Structures are given as structure tokens and as C-alpha cells.
Amino acid sequence: MIKLVVSWFFKGVVMGAADAVPGVSGGTMALITGIYERLINALASFRLGLLGLLRRGEFIVVWREVDGAFLVSLGAGIIVSLITVLNLVQWLLSTAPPVLWAFFCGLIVASLIMLLKEHRWRKVDIGLFITGTAIAASISFLGEMALAVTPLTLILGGALAISAMLLPGISGSFILLLLGLYPAITEAVHARDLVTIAWVALGCLIGLLVFSRFLQWVLARWHDRVMGFMLGFVLGALLKVWPWQHDQQWLMPDNYVNLSGQPSWFFTALLAAIIGAALVTLLSLKSDGSGLVKSET
DSSP: OHHHHHHHHHHHHHHHHHHTSTTOOHHHHHHHTTOHHHHHHHHHTOOTHHHHHHHTTOHHHHHHHTTHHHHHHHHHHHHHHHHHHHHHHHHHHHHOHHHHHHHHHHHHHHHHHHHHHHSOOOHHHHHHHHHHHHHHHHHHTOOOOOOOOOHHHHHHHHHHHHHHHTSTTOOHHHHHHHHTOHHHHHHHHHHTOHHHHHHHHHHHHHHHHHHHHHHHHHHHHSHHHHHHHHHHHHHHHGGGGOSSEETTEEOOHHHHHHHHOSOOOHHHHHHHHHHHHHHHHHHOOSBOSSSOBOOOO
8 A cells, every 4th residue: 555655646646746847737647647537437426415514423334435545645756746746847947948848758658659549549539639639739839819917817827727737648737727817826836825825726726526427427428439539638738848949949969059049959858758667667566567557546
């Protein structure tokens, strides 16, 4: 059990680091580390009926029903990551963005290859895979909106962002960027503006309770079809993590240097991509010997 708890914690660390980067999805990290369906089922288990159990003092029953050990371990990893890794992520984004993007690119590419091999393909899955790729890619090209910062838009932004985080290939922070709310929310976190944070948290709670139940429902009925669709989302997300980007252009390293005036960090980025790919194996603590990620039970 201790080994599982440590595994969940470090997978939470990776999810937290991913969610801190606009363009990278914590849902992608959950999928490629084998905990996606367990996470959705745990989140969907929260219901009003649990309040009655709590009032009767049946805490152990509630703990088991919501998969408490799993959620607490994962949540602790996410929180620790946001407190510690977030500073490193933000520093890399401002000083050496190709290195950060290359790390996630290597991680996602290696994981996608394994997941594509593991999936049980049917003809319909190919169409769903292409559709998922097209949707995720089109989101990458959307222009930024400029919503006014109000309680309603903060709740809406929180709900949409947390729902996006549950989908592989769609970044919650990127959704906030598209809505024009990302700067205001990050500033609120730094300034400890508890009112703004509370409105966003309320939206996140609503999004979690509603969207996790929807995902659980579709996975229970069309599991392989849904997973084929989500793998397309992961492939489409690669557009967002190409290391050498400038003004929404995907460039080769030399062109990146000429247009951005910044170093390409080519060899460091290449090393980061290799580390990201290797991390997939380290995170796959349970496998069938072929390196394919398995969900914990």
C-alpha cells in the first residue's frame, strides 16, 4: 500500500506541474500514467448522500466510497507540485521555454506511442481518433477573448478550466488564457486575493461534480470508443507543446532563433525530451512487462 501511495503522490506531482503550464493538460498526465479512469470514478463518487453518512459518523464508509487514499495522495502531490514546481515551471517559461516544452513533448510522444499500441482498435475508433485530433488542434488556434473579471465569469472560468483538466489534451490554464482570465487569476493567487480565489474554486467544484459524472457515464457505456477519441486529443495537443514556438508559429530551431531573438536551447531541449520520455517508464510502476501503463487496483 505504501508503494501505491508514493506512486499516486508522484503522479500528482506530474499532474500539478502540467496544469501549471498553459497548453499542457493534467488529464493527459493522468491518462498516460494509468490513473485516469480511477480518478474519474473517484471524483464522480461524490454525491449528496455522503452527507448523511458523515452525519451518522460513518467516516470509514465515506472514505472508501470516494477512494480517499487515492485522492488524498494524488491531491497532496498536486498541491506540493503547485507550491514548489510551479516556480521552476514559471522560471523556465520566462527564460528557456523550449526546454520546458521539449520535456512535455517527449513525455507525451513516448506515452502516446504506448497507448496507441495498447488500444483495441476498431474502424470506428479511427474516425473518432481523427475527430479528437482535429478538435484539440483547432483549440490551439483559437484567439484570446477578453471577458470582464466578475464573479460570474470567474465561476464559469473555473468550471470550464477544471472540466478541461479532466480531458486529455486540453489544458485548464490554456482555457483560462483563451477566456482572458488567466492573468487575473494568477495575480489573485500571488496577491492572496481570497475572494477571487473563492469564486474560481466554486466554479471548479461545480465543474468537477458535473463533468466527472458525465465522463464516468460515457466511459461505462462506450469505453474503447471514448478512449480512442481521447487519444486523438492527446495527439492534437502536441501542436501546443512543440518546443520552438513564436507568435503562434511552429518553427525549426534556427528559424526560432532568427524570429524570436532567443537561443534555441537545442541540445538542452533534446535532453529534456529524452528525460520526459524516460519518466514515462518510471511513472509506470505497474506494467505487463512491455512497458504499457496499467491502472492500479
